[in-house]
Amino acid sequence: AQTVTQSQPEMSVQEAETVTLSCTYDTSESNYYLFWYKQPPSRQMILVIRQEAYKQQNATENRFSVNFQKAAKSFSLKISDSQLGDTAMYFCAFMKHEGGGADGLTFGKGTHLIIQP
């Protein structure tokens, strides 16, 4: 079984600052994906970014980027030029990939990110 650990229950930064959310995971799988999901107060789960484990290059999506360290089983999310709308719970998630699409996501407990004006 997989586990996902997010060690920062809450973080607070000023608008326009850069913030990094940490995530570590434990798995014996060799083929998997990692995701960051955002959950604003509306509680809708929104995909922020994904990373395929077989890719060495770190994924980026506009202001969001990851630092994927496969050997260390670490998958941190960096948010640059943070905006008030980034205030939300952020969940790190793991999905093994065995050739199909039916694998469930394993989530961490989340980090509550607060962007201060």
Place this chain on the structure above:
Amino acid sequence: EPEVTQTPSHQVTQMGQEVILRCVPISNHLYFYWYRQILGQKVEFLVSFYNNEISEKSEIFDDQFSVERPDGSNFTLKIRSTKLEDSAMYFCASSPLAGGPIEQYFGPGTRLTVT
């Protein structure tokens, strides 16, 4: 942009009653999922569904739960004889055929309150 929809947004039921939570996945998606999130806790996987049968289920998904795709658009989660601890947010998700993007797209959730 197509999205996953869920109804109702909030369901209140009495302990021991049966509830059915409904989801309409994105139309060309073939994999469907249910997750739950107890207030203040992490999101937990319940079950995945493909080709009209369960593909994978967690230990949470016991005999109290069942899923069904009664027609070409709806995907339902039935909870028989609800318990207080079933109170949670229930999320439906869908993803496309394998080989394409593997992201799971989540619906807005149904808040279930068991009294």
